[in-house]
Amino acid sequence: xxxxxxxxxxxxxxxxxxxxxRAFISKALGGYYTNRDLQxxxxxxxxxxxxxxxxxxxxxxxxxxxxxxKFVTNFERNGGVVHWARDAAEARTIILKIAEDAKAKAIxxxxxxxxEEIHLNDALEKAGYGVVESDLGEFIQQLRGEAPYHFVFPCxxxxxxxxxxxxxxxxxxxxxxxxxxxxxxxxxHLRQLYIDADIGITGANFLVAETGQISITENEGNAxxxxxxxxxxxxxxxxxxxxxxxxxxxxxxPMLATAGAGQPMTCYNTLYAGPRKPGECDGPEQFHIILLxxxxxxxxxxxxxxxxxxxxxxxxxxxxxxxxxxxxGLAYGTTYQGPIGSVITPHLRGLKQWNHLSGASSLCGACxxxxxxxxxxxxxxxxxxRNAAKESPTLFDRVFHNGFNFVIKRxxxxxxGGRLFRATLPLLQKLPLPYMSSWMKTRDLPKAPAKSxxxxxxxxxxx
Numbered sequence: 001x002x003x004x005x006x007x008x009x010x011x012x013x014x015x016x017x018x019x020x021x022r023a024f025i026s027k028a029l030g031g032y033y034t035n036r037d038l039q040x041x042x043x044x045x046x047x048x049x050x051x052x053x054x055x056x057x058x059x060x061x062x063x064x065x066x067x068x069x070k071f072v073t074n075f076e077r078n079g080g081v082v083h084w085a086r087d088a089a090e091a092r093t094i095i096l097k098i099a100e101d102a103k104a105k106a107i108x109x110x111x112x113x114x115x116e117e118i119h120l121n122d123a124l125e126k127a128g129y130g131v132v133e134s135d136l137g138e139f140i141q142q143l144r145g146e147a148p149y150h151f152v153f154p155c156x157x158x159x160x161x162x163x164x165x166x167x168x169x170x171x172x173x174x175x176x177x178x179x180x181x182x183x184x185x186x187x188x189h190l191r192q193l194y195i196d197a198d199i200g201i202t203g204a205n206f207l208v209a210e211t212g213q214i215s216i217t218e219n220e221g222n223a224x225x226x227x228x229x230x231x232x233x234x235x236x237x238x239x240x241x242x243x244x245x246x247x248x249x250x251x252x253x254p255m256l257a258t259a260g261a262g263q264p265m266t267c268y269n270t271l272y273a274g275p276r277k278p279g280e281c282d283g284p285e286q287f288h289i290i291l292l293x294x295x296x297x298x299x300x301x302x303x304x305x306x307x308x309x310x311x312x313x314x315x316x317x318x319x320x321x322x323x324x325x326x327x328x329g330l331a332y333g334t335t336y337q338g339p340i341g342s343v344i345t346p347h348l349r350g351l352k353q354w355n356h357l358s359g360a361s362s363l364c365g366a367c368x369x370x371x372x373x374x375x376x377x378x379x380x381x382x383x384x385x386r387n388a389a390k391e392s393p394t395l396f397d398r399v400f401h402n403g404f405n406f407v408i409k410r411x412x413x414x415x416x417g418g419r420l421f422r423a424t425l426p427l428l429q430k431l432p433l434p435y436m437s438s439w440m441k442t443r444d445l446p447k448a449p450a451k452s453x454x455x456x457x458x459x460x461x462x463x
Contacts, residue, residue: 008333016327025156026325028153033262036319050374054373057310070209072212081289092123096127098232099124102198104199107130107198108134108197110202111133111223120236136186137153146330200233212273219266232284232288233275233284234289235287237290240311258372296348316371317340327360339377343358346387351384422448425445
């Protein structure tokens with residue numbers, strides 16, 4: 001069975017060669033860049049807003065135990081039920097138990113990347129429950145049998161003609177290339193499902209410790225219907241989503257909208273405080289929240305990379321990453337794509353199996369510049385590479401790094417090696433050497449300089 005790295009390299013190679021797909025993604029992101037920059041310009045000071053957003057997350061993550069305890073106390077005071085899940089299997093078991101106790105048959109779900117992380121849909125379907133994604137992009141991906149391509153724009157790679165064909169095949173509708181009509185087709189199909197569903201599952205963008213509420217931000221209103229119409233609401237959230245104060249949302253929500261979609265504010269921003277109270281006309285009878293660890297505390301214990309838990313899932317780093325734009329989201333083979341996915345996936349799923357993602361980077365730093373909460377992404381990619389080399393070094397790592405370490409400490413040997421390398425470089429490019437031949441398939445080396453920098457510097461000193 002092929003490992004994750006082999007699959008990644010195969011899919012990345014195929015996708016990078018698809019010029020039409022790359023052009024389509026580039027065009028789609030072009031509109032995002034224009035809108036994002038327009039909204040950033042409306043801030044009095046965008047960089048200070050980034051500082052404030054970063055500090056809101058830093059203060060919560062660095063006091064996570066106490067802030068979570070405060071959230072749980074207030075959430076339960078509002079009438080909600082809290083469940084703790086150490087890993088994906090435990091989270092799935094909890095949700096299946098709730099569904100079994102409720103004698104549920106139909107489940108509707110809004111966008112929730114944490115549910116993708118624990119492979120919730122597969123578990124529910126195997127247990128006999130019908131599960132329908134209510135987010136339009138997620139619904140399209142569900143019909144296609146694919147994971148989300150991007151965690152803000154799940155089907156950004158799918159052209160409207162393909163969506164029309166998909167709806168014709170699965171929903172029996174007439175072909176159309178109108179985005180409005182395609183949206184209405186999905187709306188008409190989903191509307192009754194909200195009413196029929198026994199359980200609505202959502203994620204949570206933020207958990208507000210001060211009030212015990214969850215905050216959900218969306219553009220379609222489907223999460224509101226998912227949370228309000230079924231008799232049971234289940235929210236699934238990573239423990240890192242907590243923030244201290246309600247006031248923190250005043251900077252985090254607009255930053256999420258601007259960095260994520262180039263909007264001043266997302267269309268719907270809703271706070272959920274608990275199940276339906278006596279005398280209220282709508283809302284769920286039960287409100288459960290599953291707080292998922294799934295290796296997050298392991299990342300929390302790493303002071304060097306702990307700030308990766310600050311991520312608000314805006315997708316800004318994906319949108320600017322040259323690797324993501326060339327290979328696409330599905331090639332990553334994991335829930336979280338792009339730079340942030342390459343940073344956190346080795347922590348969540350194992351460094352040995354997933355360290356190749358940290359190598360899939362140009363280290364240009366665009367991701368770090370784009371991050372609204374100032375996660376040091378491109379340096380964390382380097383940290384993962386270093387940690388992987390320490391944890392399970394290959395023969396190449398041992399020979400090359402130890403050899404380089406030996407040579408670099410001896411200037412005379414380094415100078416001799418430089419002369420040999422410059423003299424033999426044309427030959428090295430032609431020989432089928434390990435690593436070199438595969439690296440040269442897509443690269444052209446420049447001609448070797450006639451003199452080293454050291455020799456050139458001596459010449460300049462004599463001038």
